[in-house]
Amino acid sequence: MTYRRYELLKDLAPIMVDNALVVSNIGFPSQELYEIQDSPKNFYMLGSMGLSSSIGLGIAQTTDQPVISIDGDGSVLMNLGTLATIGNYGTKNYILLLVDNGAYGSTGDQPTHTSGRTDLAGIARAAGIDSVHVTQDAGAKAVLEQCMQTAGPHVIVAKVAPGSPKLNPIPMDPGFIRDRFMQSIK
Amino acid sequence: MNNVSQELLNELKTNGADYFSTVPCKLLGDLINLLAEDKSVIYTPAAREEEGLGLCAGAFLGGKTPVIAMQNTGVGTIITSLFSLGLFYNLPITMIVSHRGTPGEKIGTQVPMSNATKPILDTVGVPYFAFSDPADVKKVGRLVQHAQVAQRPVAALLDFDFWGKG
Numbered sequence: 165m166t167y168r169r170y171e172l173l174k175d176l177a178p179i180m181v182d183n184a185l186v187v188s189n190i191g192f193p194s195q196e197l198y199e200i201q202d203s204p205k206n207f208y209m210l211g212s213m214g215l216s217s218s219i220g221l222g223i224a225q226t227t228d229q230p231v232i233s234i235d236g237d238g239s240v241l242m243n244l245g246t247l248a249t250i251g252n253y254g255t256k257n258y259i260l261l262l263v264d265n266g267a268y269g270s271t272g273d274q275p276t277h278t279s280g281r282t283d284l285a286g287i288a289r290a291a292g293i294d295s296v297h298v299t300q301d302a303g304a305k306a307v308l309e310q311c312m313q314t315a316g317p318h319v320i321v322a323k324v325a326p327g328s329p330k331l332n333p334i335p336m337d338p339g340f341i342r343d344r345f346m347q348s349i350k
Numbered sequence: 351m352n353n354v355s356q357e358l359l360n361e362l363k364t365n366g367a368d369y370f371s372t373v374p375c376k377l378l379g380d381l382i383n384l385l386a387e388d389k390s391v392i393y394t395p396a397a398r399e400e401e402g403l404g405l406c407a408g409a410f411l412g413g414k415t416p417v418i419a420m421q422n423t424g425v426g427t428i429i430t431s432l433f434s435l436g437l438f439y440n441l442p443i444t445m446i447v448s449h450r451g452t453p454g455e456k457i458g459t460q461v462p463m464s465n466a467t468k469p470i471l472d473t474v475g476v477p478y479f480a481f482s483d484p485a486d487v488k489k490v491g492r493l494v495q496h497a498q499v500a501q502r503p504v505a506a507l508l509d510f511d512f513w514g515k516g
Contacts, residue, residue, distance in 0.1 A: 187408070207411060211434020215404030218396075219435075222408020222416075225369075225392050245397025249405075253394045338439045346411055 165325040167301040177201040184230035187220040191270030195331040204348035214242035224258040237278040238268040251292025254317025267326035354484040355380035361491025369409035371402035375421035377448035399424035419446040442497035445505040454510025478505040
């Protein structure tokens with residue numbers, strides 16, 4: 165694998181940010197998305213590790229706009245029940261982008277179980293989600309474009325290498341992130 | 351079917367609630383069955399309380415007025431998400447909490463967490479209001495409005511007597 169999450173998000177941001185509401189995961193993923201392409205339609209989840217998928221699904225249930233949750237292997241492993249909920253209550257406009265780098269990136273790339281025997285796509289399928297895709301590096305772009313044109317819920321397990329550039333925390337107040345996002349939906 | 355669950359659902363909806371997530375408790379059984387049949391609200395059962403809080407957070411961001419119904423044992427598992435999501439982003443989420451381990455309880459293991467529930471909510475900074483009388487159902491419904499005013503999660507603690515099972 166030649167991509168890290170940063171290169172993946174750089175490929176996908178123009179598709180996501182212009183055309184969807186995006187919930188981005190705690191830590192480096194949010195910092196990277198902010199640096200690559202900030203938008204009022206990005207909700208930066210600065211805490212509550214594991215809940216990006218749940219927040220995104222809650223939003224998707226209230227709107228016809230496409231909603232993408234950016235989640236990670238380590239964080240979805242903290243909230244595996246979410247895949248069963250998406251399998252049963254996921255909406256057509258909902259996409260879960262699982263960036264799977266096999267590591268807890270924000271805490272120093274300690275390995276997650278997906279770097280061992282655990283297969284997130286298999287778990288997602290067994291949880292009742294029909295549209296599950298596994299990509300590597302640049303392959304995610306075409307799959308995301310296709311998912312945005314078809315009825316979901318979709319799960320994309322985007323495999324990349326661990327590692328992250330050094331970026332700064334997002335210089336925005338949580339109330340500002342919230343209000344800006346809510347106004348952008350109206 | 352016990353009337354207090356129907357009245358509670360009506361009062362929550364009258365006060366604006368239109369999105370519900372639940373994690374089961376035997377005291378919440380009737381409410382959960384009613385929600386599963388109610389086409390006038392969005393209803394999503396959650397596998398765990400943090401997940402339900404996340405769903406409610408998303409629903410609020412999307413313009414809905416969310417309620418999570420859960421057992422008080424969930425107050426123990428949900429603490430970090432209350433801090434870093436509910437309180438950090440000032441999200442008005444009404445928490446309908448069945449208070450197990452109160453008089454009427456038959457399972458001893460429910461008692462320790464029962465005693466800790468109020469101190470935990472105090473420590474986290476979630477306002478809570480305890481009710482023991484089904485006649486107070488209108489007051490419970492008003493917490494949906496109070497969460498909007500308080501701009502944070504607000505909890506109702508509802509014991510066996512409230513549910514008519516004391």
